[in-house]
Amino acid sequence: MHYFIGDLGHLFVIASLVTSLISAFAYWKANATSLETKDQWLINARIAFYLHSVAVLGVVISLFVIIYQHYFEYHYAYSHSSLHLPGEYMISCFWEGQEGSFLLWIFWQALIGIFLINTQRNWEAPVMVVFGLVQAFLASMILGVVIPLINIKLGSSPFILLRDAIDDPIFKLQPDFIPKDGSGLNPLLQNYWMVIHPPTLFLGFALTLPPFAFCIAGLWQKKYSEWIKPALPWALLGAAILGLGILMGGYWAYETLNFGGYWNWDPVENAVYVPWLILIASIHTMIIYKNSLTALKSSIILNIAVFVLILYSTFLTRSGILGDASVHSFTDLGLSGQLLIYMLFFTVAAIILAIIRWKEIPTSEKEASIYSREFWIFLGATTLCLMGFQVLLPTSIPVYNSFIELFGGESNLAPPADQIGFYSRFQLWFGVLVALISGTGQFFWWKRMEKEKLIKEIIPPILISLVVFAIIILIAKVYEPSYLVLTLAGVYLIVSNLKVLASVTKVNASLSGGALAHIGVGMMLIGVLFSSGYSKVVSLNNTGMLISKDLPTEFNRDNLLLFVNEPRTMAGYEIEFLGERVEPRNVNGYVSKNDIDLTLDPYKVIARKDIEFKGKKILNAKDTFEINPENTFYEIELRKNGEVAALLFPRVQINPAMGGFIASPDIKRNISRDLYTHVSLPMNREEEPEWSELEEVRVRINQQFFVNDYVAVLEDVTRIYEYEGFTFTDEDVAVKAKIKVTGERDSYYAEPVFVIKDKTQVGRISSEVNDLGVKITLLNIHPETNEFSLGLNTRQKDWVIIKAMEKPLINILWLGTGVLMVGFSMALVRRFREFKKTSS
Amino acid sequence: MKKSHIIAIVVIAACIGIIIATAGDASTYVSFDQAYQMASTGNKTQIHVVGDLKKDAQGNIIGLEKSQDNLSFSFLLLDESGKEQKVYYNEPMPPDFARSEKIVVIGGYQNNTFLANKILLKCPSKYQEEKINAGV
Numbered sequence: 012m013h014y015f016i017g018d019l020g021h022l023f024v025i026a027s028l029v030t031s032l033i034s035a036f037a038y039w040k041a042n043a044t045s046l047e048t049k050d051q052w053l054i055n056a057r058i059a060f061y062l063h064s065v066a067v068l069g070v071v072i073s074l075f076v077i078i079y080q081h082y083f084e085y086h087y088a089y090s091h092s093s094l095h096l097p098g099e100y101m102i103s104c105f106w107e108g109q110e111g112s113f114l115l116w117i118f119w120q121a122l123i124g125i126f127l128i129n130t131q132r133n134w135e136a137p138v139m140v141v142f143g144l145v146q147a148f149l150a151s152m153i154l155g156v157v158i159p160l161i162n163i164k165l166g167s168s169p170f171i172l173l174r175d176a177i178d179d180p181i182f183k184l185q186p187d188f189i190p191k192d193g194s195g196l197n198p199l200l201q202n203y204w205m206v207i208h209p210p211t212l213f214l215g216f217a218l219t220l221p222p223f224a225f226c227i228a229g230l231w232q233k234k235y236s237e238w239i240k241p242a243l244p245w246a247l248l249g250a251a252i253l254g255l256g257i258l259m260g261g262y263w264a265y266e267t268l269n270f271g272g273y274w275n276w277d278p279v280e281n282a283v284y285v286p287w288l289i290l291i292a293s294i295h296t297m298i299i300y301k302n303s304l305t306a307l308k309s310s311i312i313l314n315i316a317v318f319v320l321i322l323y324s325t326f327l328t329r330s331g332i333l334g335d336a337s338v339h340s341f342t343d344l345g346l347s348g349q350l351l352i353y354m355l356f357f358t359v360a361a362i363i364l365a366i367i368r369w370k371e372i373p374t375s376e377k378e379a380s381i382y383s384r385e386f387w388i389f390l391g392a393t394t395l396c397l398m399g400f401q402v403l404l405p406t407s408i409p410v411y412n413s414f415i416e417l418f419g420g421e422s423n424l425a426p427p428a429d430q431i432g433f434y435s436r437f438q439l440w441f442g443v444l445v446a447l448i449s450g451t452g453q454f455f456w457w458k459r460m461e462k463e464k465l466i467k468e469i470i471p472p473i474l475i476s477l478v479v480f481a482i483i484i485l486i487a488k489v490y491e492p493s494y495l496v497l498t499l500a501g502v503y504l505i506v507s508n509l510k511v512l513a514s515v516t517k518v519n520a521s522l523s524g525g526a527l528a529h530i531g532v533g534m535m536l537i538g539v540l541f542s543s544g545y546s547k548v549v550s551l552n553n554t555g556m557l558i559s560k561d562l563p564t565e566f567n568r569d570n571l572l573l574f575v576n577e578p579r580t581m582a583g584y585e586i587e588f589l590g591e592r593v594e595p596r597n598v599n600g601y602v603s604k605n606d607i608d609l610t611l612d613p614y615k616v617i618a619r620k621d622i623e624f625k626g627k628k629i630l631n632a633k634d635t636f637e638i639n640p641e642n643t644f645y646e647i648e649l650r651k652n653g654e655v656a657a658l659l660f661p662r663v664q665i666n667p668a669m670g671g672f673i674a675s676p677d678i679k680r681n682i683s684r685d686l687y688t689h690v691s692l693p694m695n696r697e698e699e700p701e702w703s704e705l706e707e708v709r710v711r712i713n714q715q716f717f718v719n720d721y722v723a724v725l726e727d728v729t730r731i732y733e734y735e736g737f738t739f740t741d742e743d744v745a746v747k748a749k750i751k752v753t754g755e756r757d758s759y760y761a762e763p764v765f766v767i768k769d770k771t772q773v774g775r776i777s778s779e780v781n782d783l784g785v786k787i788t789l790l791n792i793h794p795e796t797n798e799f800s801l802g803l804n805t806r807q808k809d810w811v812i813i814k815a816m817e818k819p820l821i822n823i824l825w826l827g828t829g830v831l832m833v834g835f836s837m838a839l840v841r842r843f844r845e846f847k848k849t850s851s
Numbered sequence: 852m853k854k855s856h857i858i859a860i861v862v863i864a865a866c867i868g869i870i871i872a873t874a875g876d877a878s879t880y881v882s883f884d885q886a887y888q889m890a891s892t893g894n895k896t897q898i899h900v901v902g903d904l905k906k907d908a909q910g911n912i913i914g915l916e917k918s919q920d921n922l923s924f925s926f927l928l929l930d931e932s933g934k935e936q937k938v939y940y941n942e943p944m945p946p947d948f949a950r951s952e953k954i955v956v957i958g959g960y961q962n963n964t965f966l967a968n969k970i971l972l973k974c975p976s977k978y979q980e981e982k983i984n985a986g987v
């Protein structure tokens with residue numbers, strides 16, 4: 012038992028909580044006291060925050076040591092990792108659990124805090140009060156301390172011992188029991204995106220704190236407009252990182268999950284999408300605050316809203332309130348009360364502060380003209396807010412139910428049955444509005460423009476858009492009215508911003524961030540529209556059939572049943588299932604399950620023969636290599652006009668501890684469309700297949716016979732002295748037959764064994780050729796005629812059921828994301844320089 | 852009237868529209884009887900029914916039928932009021948289906964049978980360890 016590291020970690024957690032509170036208090040005093048004592052308090056506060064950061068680092072290192080050293084006496088290591096987990100996924104273990112992800116969040120905010128302390132001397136004290144308080148709330152989530160007297164447990168510690176976390180009888184018998192292996196990381200998370208997606212997302216979460224903190228500091232210190240300058244670069248960075256994090260999540264889902272897309276409108280996804288939209292809206296109002304006092308007020312409201320929505324999203328995903336509504340929220344750690352207090356504290360405090368100061372915030376009665384930048388930005392920000400509101404409202408349905416039940420009522424409201432259809436129907440039109448508004452609004456990028464000038468500017472892009480639009484619909488055959496409108500709006504957004512980009516670049520290239528970002532959005536809209544709107548199932552069995560005599564409707568089936576080596580046609584391809592494969596850990600490629608021998612260690616197998624993959628030899632016969640026994644890959648060949656177009660290897664993971672069966676797709680990527688294939692149902696190897704009745708044949712060496720319609724030949728019978736670790740004596744007779752069965756593509760060997768032990772006991776070990784559905788038993792030897800009796804059983808051939816989809820133009824979406832990120836970065840650099848100039 | 856007022860009115864109208872649409876499109880958790888009633892009055896909205904698989908005294912599942920080609924299956928579901936209903940699903944049976952504790956079916960009645968468009972499974976130990984595998 013390694014008690015020390017856990018105790019140390021726990022101590023660090025407590026220290027981080029205490030120091031964050033001290034730091035907040037000291038910064039508070041620094042604001043409140045006279046100038047002489049101010050410096051003293053500032054120094055104290057800084058020391059406290061640095062100590063806090065050291066403590067946070069200490070917690071991170073302690074937890075990582077526990078995971079990395081496989082200390083399975085700790086619940087965190089036991090439930091999130093295992094001995095066989097590859098090194099890079101140890102990092103994912105760290106944030107698989109709620110506690111680890113809170114820790115990640117705290118860690119990022121500590122880093123940002125240190126950065127602010129060193130760069131924002133003017134704002135340091137008030138801003139860091141907010142930081143200290145937020146850090147304290149977050150640290151309390153992983154505190155794991157029972158408060159005496161009231162007996163309430165505060166937070167859930169990652170350093171809890173297994174025996175304290177799980178009530179298992181073994182701990183009564185053996186309190187020092189340590190499991191030899193952990194239960195492993197959820198296979199879905201064993202993906203490189205899961206190594207980088209959570210840190211990116213939580214960095215995005217953490218980056219929403221500085222704008223909020225500056226806003227609160229501005230209200231508090233009555234610097235009603237000065238806070239925007241330092242807040243804006245942070246908001247931009249936050250929007251870029253959070254957006255990137257969300258899209259990485261989408262990309263991970265596309266590559267790993269099998270719902271067939273990158274976005275599912277699941278409550279957990281919505282919970283981060285909404286704050287991101289509002290963050291974008293706030294950036295826009297912050298950009299125009301100088302010319303519009305209304306924008307100043309909106310900026311204050313929106314900045315508060317973003318942070319509150321981040322807290323609300325945390326509450327939704329971690330309190331367990333989503334329950335049935337979401338497929339991938341965290342498990343409930345009993346933190347709901349604490350999370351609610353966290354959210355309400357900052358919501359109420361920020362709103363009260365804003366109300367107190369509201370009258371003092373400068374205001375004006377002047378209205379923005381239609382031909383001004385402010386007007387269009389406003390319109391855009393309002394649209395973004397409505398867009399967020401439309402998603403937030405239904406996502407919160409489980410909250411209404413809980414709320415009504417809290418007051419003794421009863422509510423049976425469920426989220427919309429067809430989530431994707433429901434949200435897309437609305438978001439599509441908001442997308443159109445956003446595209447039209449930002450396409451037009453960008454023309455006012457530097458100044459007011461009069462009506463005539465605007466018309467002159469705007470006509471060419473409109474004409475070009477119409478032409479491009481006409482070409483697209485001719486090629487892509489878009490007929491759906493709403494899709495037509497969105498395509499046109501998206502094209503207009505891109506074209507008009509290209510024009511703006513061209514003119515801006517002439518003036519000053521560093522200002523082109525906005526235009527680029529908007530082009531990225533336009534590309535994303537078009538990419539989303541085509542890849543989702545025109546995603547089609549290509550594994551369709553459009554024969555139409557009754558699934559039951561009770562149901563009169565004929566149904567098409569989206570799945571395709573493939574027998575091994577029996578080609579079918581699909582989406583213009585000839586498709587053929589070639590068999591089940593395993594993936595060697597240290598070699599690139601896949602190995603047929605027929606070509607390996609298992610060993611006692613499920614993670615190690617031996618190659619039966621030299622193994623080639625795509626014409627290259629990857630393993631020698633008798634090589635022992637490592638595999639992950641959970642994973643099976645289904646090799647599927649796609650041919651076009653007789654030529655191999657692609658080899659796909661969709662994966663199935665069987666992990667009973669994590670809910671059994673998990674299928675991940677394989678994607679054939681083309682420039683214009685992706686072909687996305689996943690396994691819907693594999694054969695169940697644990698279920699004993701139905702074998703035909705035994706058929707007996709008598710053959711000599713080198714004599715051909717038929718089994719399951721395949722040609723087979725008995726090549727050889729040899730005496731053996733050892734079999735799977737069992738040694739025979741001279742008294743025993745053990746022989747192994749070698750039978751070659753020729754399949755459609757490959758030859759297979761069956762090697763049944765016949766044993767006479769101690770002259771009386773007869774044993775027969777049959778041999779199966781999985782792919783062909785054949786089992787051969789050496790029944791008897793007839794020395795008098797040199798013949799051998801073979802028993803033949805056959806079954807249905809191996810099969811797999813797959814589903815395949817086509818996703819057109821999905822690459823435009825990924826490309827658009829890249830363009831958006833470049834745009835953000837350029838805007839960020841520009842705003843940061845602006846801020847530097849004013850503060851120096 | 853000022854422009855800002857017009858915008859405010861449009862925004863409020865949009866909000867109300869969104870609320871109404873959400874209320875209209877929100878599904879409900881109902882029992883099979885309620886679902887049947889809804890369907891027979893011509894209400895075609897998809898609903899959620901929460902239930903358990905029918906099991907015999909030994910805990911074996913009763914009434915699970917796969918189609919010949921494995922591409923679809925049907926099962927008997929007992930809703931929370933205990934009413935039994937045969938449910939059809941036009942997808943292969945999820946491999947962890949038989950192990951699941953609670954099942955939410957989203958769909959509706961067609962004639963006298965319930966056709967599920969989507970099935971949500973609640974597995975007992977998904978993502979959460981309740982017993983230690985002491986053998987390892």
